[in-house]
Amino acid sequence: MTTRQPRLEIExxxxxxxxxxxxxxxxxxxxxxxxxxxEVALIPGTGGVFDVRLDGETVWSRAEQGGFPDLAExxxxxxxxxxxxxxxxxxxxxxxx
Amino acid sequence: MTTRQPRLEIExxxxxxxxxxxxxxxxxxxxxxxxxxxEVALIPGTGGVFDVRLDGETVWSRAEQGGFPDLAExxxxxxxxxxxxxxxxxxxxxxxx
Numbered sequence: 001m002t003t004r005q006p007r008l009e010i011e012x013x014x015x016x017x018x019x020x021x022x023x024x025x026x027x028x029x030x031x032x033x034x035x036x037x038x039e040v041a042l043i044p045g046t047g048g049v050f051d052v053r054l055d056g057e058t059v060w061s062r063a064e065q066g067g068f069p070d071l072a073e074x075x076x077x078x079x080x081x082x083x084x085x086x087x088x089x090x091x092x093x094x095x096x097x
Numbered sequence: 098m099t100t101r102q103p104r105l106e107i108e109x110x111x112x113x114x115x116x117x118x119x120x121x122x123x124x125x126x127x128x129x130x131x132x133x134x135x136e137v138a139l140i141p142g143t144g145g146v147f148d149v150r151l152d153g154e155t156v157w158s159r160a161e162q163g164g165f166p167d168l169a170e171x172x173x174x175x176x177x178x179x180x181x182x183x184x185x186x187x188x189x190x191x192x193x194x
Contacts, residue, residue, distance in 0.1 A: 034111050037141065039138045039139060
């Protein structure tokens with residue numbers, strides 16, 4: 001089966017009912033990276049999985065990191081891989097410490 | 098790149114801003130076919146495209162059929178391919194003619 005690159009995958013646990021979370025994340029990434037992503041695949045999984053992969057490489061894994069990815073952080077991680085020179089606007093501005 | 102089968106693709110025109118429509122369709126299909134679909138891929142396209150494909154085979158194409166797919170009709174078409182014996186409840190009940 002032919003896929004488009006870069007291919008971003010979001011694998012989510014159906015038992016945990018994380019489809020809406022996965023769907024929201026997919027749409028946020030496609031809104032930000034309108035032309036930079038070849039496709040975003042939503043993959044039903046089980047056992048508490050919530051993983052984000054880009055061309056097979058893990059960008060975020062619930063099993064390793066716990067909880068859910070912060071969206072701004074996830075966008076920066078995806079940007080660094082697919083559009084390294086791109087300014088993400090307020091997503092790049094961290095709160096003053 | 099490894100994909101999961103059955104793979105459903107939704108290719109949508111970004112210029113027409115059909116991401117939300119594509120995202121909604123993806124989530125509706127994944128809600129109905131929780132375990133029957135291997136993945137649903139959202140594919141940004143151009144030029145007024147809104148196509149739904151299952152394992153490479155066209156299920157619905159805006160270029161051929163015009164407008165957008167009726168969701169119940171689309172679910173029946175997907176069901177016929179991935180879970181032919183399955184009753185879709187009210188989605189299978191047509192309005193009296």
